[in-house]
Amino acid sequence: xxxxxxxxxxxxxxxxxxxxxxxxxxxxxxxxxxxxxxxxxxxxxxxxxxxxxxxxxxxxxxxxxxxxxxxxxxxxxxxxxxxxxxxxxxxxxxxx
Numbered sequence: 001x002x003x004x005x006x007x008x009x010x011x012x013x014x015x016x017x018x019x020x021x022x023x024x025x026x027x028x029x030x031x032x033x034x035x036x037x038x039x040x041x042x043x044x045x046x047x048x049x050x051x052x053x054x055x056x057x058x059x060x061x062x063x064x065x066x067x068x069x070x071x072x073x074x075x076x077x078x079x080x081x082x083x084x085x086x087x088x089x090x091x092x093x094x095x096x
Contacts, residue, residue, distance in 0.1 A: 028077055035070040042066055 042063035049056050 028073075032073055032077070035066065035073055038066045039063070039070050 042059060045059050046056060046063065049059070
Protein backbone atom coordinates (compact mmCIF):
# COMPACT_ATOMS: atom_id res chain seq x y z
CA UNK A 1 0.00 0.00 0.00
CA UNK A 2 2.68 2.55 0.97
CA UNK A 3 4.70 1.86 -2.17
CA UNK A 4 1.87 2.95 -4.46
CA UNK A 5 1.90 6.49 -5.87
CA UNK A 6 -1.19 7.29 -3.81
CA UNK A 7 0.49 5.99 -0.63
CA UNK A 8 3.64 8.00 -1.30
CA UNK A 9 1.64 11.16 -2.01
CA UNK A 10 -0.38 10.60 1.17
CA UNK A 11 2.78 10.23 3.29
CA UNK A 12 4.29 13.36 1.74
CA UNK A 13 1.11 15.33 2.40
CA UNK A 14 0.99 14.20 6.03
CA UNK A 15 4.70 14.93 6.54
CA UNK A 16 4.33 18.31 4.86
CA UNK A 17 1.31 19.25 7.03
CA UNK A 18 3.08 18.17 10.23
CA UNK A 19 6.25 20.03 9.26
CA UNK A 20 4.27 23.13 8.38
CA UNK A 21 2.36 22.99 11.69
CA UNK A 22 5.60 22.62 13.67
CA UNK A 23 7.10 25.58 11.83
CA UNK A 24 4.04 27.73 12.56
CA UNK A 25 4.12 26.75 16.24
CA UNK A 26 7.81 27.63 16.42
CA UNK A 27 7.24 31.03 14.80
CA UNK A 28 4.36 31.78 17.18
CA UNK A 29 6.49 30.86 20.22
CA UNK A 30 9.25 33.22 19.07
CA UNK A 31 6.72 35.98 18.38
CA UNK A 32 5.19 35.47 21.83
CA UNK A 33 8.62 35.70 23.45
CA UNK A 34 9.21 38.97 21.60
CA UNK A 35 5.87 40.37 22.77
CA UNK A 36 6.72 39.45 26.38
CA UNK A 37 10.15 41.04 26.09
CA UNK A 38 8.74 44.24 24.61
CA UNK A 39 6.16 44.44 27.40
CA UNK A 40 8.87 44.22 30.05
CA UNK A 41 11.13 46.68 28.20
CA UNK A 42 8.41 49.34 28.14
CA UNK A 43 7.66 48.67 31.82
CA UNK A 44 11.33 49.14 32.63
CA UNK A 45 11.62 52.33 30.61
CA UNK A 46 8.69 53.89 32.44
CA UNK A 47 10.00 52.69 35.79
CA UNK A 48 13.33 54.42 35.12
CA UNK A 49 11.99 57.60 33.52
CA UNK A 50 8.95 58.07 35.73
CA UNK A 51 5.64 59.54 34.65
CA UNK A 52 6.87 63.15 34.57
CA UNK A 53 9.54 62.70 31.87
CA UNK A 54 8.67 64.32 28.54
CA UNK A 55 8.91 60.97 26.70
CA UNK A 56 6.76 59.05 29.18
CA UNK A 57 3.41 59.66 27.40
CA UNK A 58 4.89 58.39 24.12
CA UNK A 59 6.36 55.32 25.79
CA UNK A 60 3.08 54.69 27.61
CA UNK A 61 1.16 54.81 24.31
CA UNK A 62 3.62 52.39 22.71
CA UNK A 63 3.38 50.10 25.74
CA UNK A 64 -0.42 50.15 25.61
CA UNK A 65 -0.28 49.09 21.95
CA UNK A 66 2.22 46.36 22.77
CA UNK A 67 -0.01 45.03 25.55
CA UNK A 68 -2.88 44.83 23.05
CA UNK A 69 -0.67 42.67 20.81
CA UNK A 70 0.32 40.48 23.75
CA UNK A 71 -3.25 40.13 25.03
CA UNK A 72 -4.52 39.27 21.55
CA UNK A 73 -1.84 36.64 21.11
CA UNK A 74 -2.45 35.08 24.51
CA UNK A 75 -6.23 35.01 24.06
CA UNK A 76 -6.43 33.92 20.43
CA UNK A 77 -3.42 31.68 20.17
CA UNK A 78 -2.85 30.34 23.65
CA UNK A 79 -6.46 30.72 24.87
CA UNK A 80 -5.13 31.74 28.27
CA UNK A 81 -2.03 33.16 29.84
CA UNK A 82 0.36 30.27 29.91
CA UNK A 83 3.47 29.07 31.63
CA UNK A 84 5.80 30.92 29.22
CA UNK A 85 4.18 34.20 30.17
CA UNK A 86 4.41 33.56 33.91
CA UNK A 87 7.97 32.26 33.85
CA UNK A 88 9.10 35.11 31.61
CA UNK A 89 7.60 37.78 33.85
CA UNK A 90 9.06 36.23 37.00
CA UNK A 91 12.49 35.99 35.36
CA UNK A 92 12.46 39.62 34.27
CA UNK A 93 11.17 40.78 37.66
CA UNK A 94 13.86 38.86 39.53
CA UNK A 95 16.54 40.34 37.28
CA UNK A 96 15.65 43.90 38.39
